[in-house]
Amino acid sequence: MKNTFIYWFICLLALSLTTSAAWSSDQKFSITVLSAGIPVSNAEVTLWQAQPETKPKMLGQGSTTKAGQIQFDTVPAPVSGFYYLISKGGEIDGVDVPNYAGLAVLRADQQGAVTINELSTIGSVWPLAGLFAEDQNITGSANGLLIGSQHVQNLVDVSTGTFGATVLNGSNLTFSETVARMNTLAALMSLCGARNDPSNCEKFIDITAGKSTLTALRNIAVRPYLNTKELFALFTTAFPYPDGEERRSTNFLPYLSYVPDDFALMVRLSGGGTYSPGRLMFDNRGQLWSGQNWMPGSQSGLSKAIGGGVVRLAPGGEALSPPLVGYNGQGLDGIGWGTTVSADKVWVSSFNGTVGVFDLDGKVLGPAHVxxxxxxxxxxxTAPNGDVWVCDNQLNQLIRFPKGDHTKGEVVNVPGLKRPFAVAVDNRNVVWVTNNGSITVTRFLAGQPDQAQQIQLGGMAPRGVAIDSSGHVWVGNNFSMGYPLAKVPEKASIIEEFKINIEKVLKNEQQGITKTGNVTLISPDGAVLQKQVLEGEIYAPWGVSIAGDDTVFIGNFLGTGFIHMCGTNEKLCPDGKKTGEIIHYYRSGVLQESTDTMLDDAGNVWMANNWDVIPALVDDNPDRRTATMGGGTGMVVIYGIGAPVINPLIGQVRSSN
Structure with a gap:
């Protein structure tokens, strides 16, 4: 008996030691610092750990060899946050490069080879640009750090310093300027490195108001619309065409041939049942959820349709939901604007009247009972007190699930509702509802629906509604006042309404009416502060979202792309912009007809590609070549252009700063 006890004691001790070793296993990093493929010697390299809600911690420091190499051994695996490496200065072929500074952000499970060069720096900066303070000071919430660091791999493989797989795939490479923009920026960065061009290096730093190549790139990332002509002119001057040749003197290929509208970097993400996403929502784990109008691969449109399910993306953008159908069941058959996330659940509403409910792992909890x-x-x-509100677009009523109990849905009758479309609840438990069959927003205290107030908007068919941190409300109105609309039957379904209206829009376009719609700003107490914002500049605005600095992002549905606009806090707006003025209009080949825009915890902006080939949606007998292209393809993340927020979106927007 005694020997048996000793035997099992030794086994358990060995298992304990093995487990402990596994959990505390050290990592090794073999770093190479390069510029345009040439080693940077004597560069100062520091190893940092980004930590949630606090300043980063320096774990190691040293200088590179003549071959541009340095190694850090016995580095413990990070318990939270992530590791990143910064290089500063050094020499190339015996010449000092004091302004050359690079960055490589690592995955939590990464070890071994790391390359710090132009592409690794650009790919590491953009997804985390909203979390930078100084050269090496990357700080943010746990989810902000998680999302930002996980998205680096979509742009760059930091182990090799080459492009990431996502930006090179068939949904991205030939549909946007992202790769060419990265290479153009890389060439500009190399002016301070292997290109050895002190005069133009100084110009690059001055144009961007940076202190090094790293801060210069960070400044471009957060305001990519600034100085585009100057930066492109510097590129073309510093990298001319050699005599008799038609390719510029840079090895960063392909590069931009024309002045870009901006230097924003973006990738399109798909899979997991993504097709024609409506609303986008993040949970408290950094996951993205979205209900889909239709099923990918189907010939769905506004006449015949196979409804889509619910999509779930990991913090790095990988699809976690099943392909084709997404998370389905519960009687769901197509989801429009109906997605919200509470503290522990995902809620969706279907065109067929079903409310689906999931936990944050995609486990089915519903359907909800009404x-x-x-x-x-x-x-x-989702309201701050936990109530979940749903718009009944067909029967002109709301549904409330008290405290988020999906078994106790109750119908709430509110006077003045006319085809309620979107709902938001502020921090005082005041409910705001857009009436897409009217020109109003309905406002009422949650416990007093019979005392609802009707607010005239100055635009027709309002869609998205969002509330900033001070309680101001922004509404996107599909149509301008006086725009010729079709007559929609009283109890038509939302799909029937879409078909009737879009057919009328197409007829109006034939008559030269090619823009309509505007935005309304309302005070917390219901007074209209600005009407007809963006009138004549936007075409059928849809979803509205607020960044952590209270600036506003609006999906430009029929105009394609989205608009960034100055919010109510003008001190946080760039270049002396006033409330309601455009900061920048973002467009790209990967951006299609947009419904929603949404901010993540790192300050990246997401856009839902809801529609694409409109004839495939409205024709009763569509062209077979495009019959599967009516809905939009994927969701697009635009890196670094917004101020970080705290998700999920419950009540008013919450800044993480």
């Missing part, structure tokens, strides 16, 4: 009759459903919102 005590009463309901019709086709649209927008949802």
């Amino acid at each position: 005590d009463g009759e309901n019709g086709a459903l649209q927008g949802l919102a």
Whole structure:
């Protein structure tokens, strides 16, 4: 008995030691610092750990060899946050390069070879640009750090210093300027490195108001629309065409041939059932959730349709939901504007009147029970007190799930509702509802729906609604006042309404009416502060979202792309912009007809590609070549252009700063 006890004691001790060793296993990093493929010697390299809600911690420091190499051994695996490496200065072929500074952000499970060069720096800066303070000071929330660091791999492989797989795939490479923009920026960065061009290096730093190549790139990332002509002119001057040749004197290929509208970097993400996403929402784990209008691969449109399910993306953008159908079941058959996330659940509403409920792992909890009759459903919102509200677009009513109990849905009758589309709840428990069959927003205290207030907007068919940190409300109105609209039957489904209206829009375009719609700003107490914002500059605005600095992002549905606009806090707006003025209009080949825009915890902006080939949606007998292209393809993340927020979106926007 004694020997048996000793035997098992030794086994358990060995297992304990093995487990402990596994958990505390050290990592090794073999770093090479390069510029345009040439080693940078005597560069100062520091190893940092980014930590949630606090300043980063320096774990190691040293200088590179003549071959541009340095190694850090016995580095413990990070318990939280991530590791990153910064190089500063050094020499190339015996010449000092004091302004050359690079960055490589590592995955939590990464070790071994790391390359710090132009591409690794650019790919590491953009997804984390909203979390930079100084050269090496990357700080933010746990989810902000998680999302930002995980997205680096979509742009660059930091082990080799080459492009990441996502930006090179068939959904991205030939549909946007992202790769060419990265290479153009890399060439400019090399002016301070292997190109050995002190005069033009100084110009690059001055144009961007940077202190080194690293801060210069960070400044471009957060305001990519600034100085584009100057930067492109510097590129063309510093990298001329050699005599008799038609390729510029740079090895960073392909590069930009024309002045870009901006230097924003973006990638399109798909899979997991993504096709024609409506609303986008993040949970408290950094995951993205979205209900889909239709099923990918189907010939769905506004006449015949196979409804889509729910998509779930990991913090790095990888699809976690099943391909084709996404998370489905519960009687769901197509989801429009109906997605919200509470503290522990995901809620979606279907065109067929079903409310689906999942946990944050995609496990089915619903369908939800509603005590009463309901019709086709649209927008949802989670209130700060935990209530979940749903818009019944067909029967002109709301549904409330008290404290988020999906078994106790109750119909709430509110006077003045006319095809309610989107709902938001502020921090005082005041409910705001857009009426897409009217020109109003309905406002009421949650416990007093019979005292609802009707607010005239100055635009027709309002869609998205968002509330900034001070309680101001922004509304996107599809149509301008006086725009010739079709007559929609009283109890038509939302799909029938879409078909009737888009056919009318197409007829109006034939008559030369090619822009309509505007935005309304309302005070917390219901007073209209600005009407017809962006009138004549936007075409059928849809979703509205607020960044952590209270600036506003608006999906430009029929105009394609989205607009960034100055919010109510003008001190946080660039270049002396006033409330309601455009900061920048973002467009790209990967951006299609947009419904929603949404901010993540790192300050990246996401856009839902909802529609693409409109004839495939409205034709009763569509062209077979495009019959599967009516819905939009994927979701697009635009890196670094917004101020970080705290998700999930519950009540008013919450800044993480």
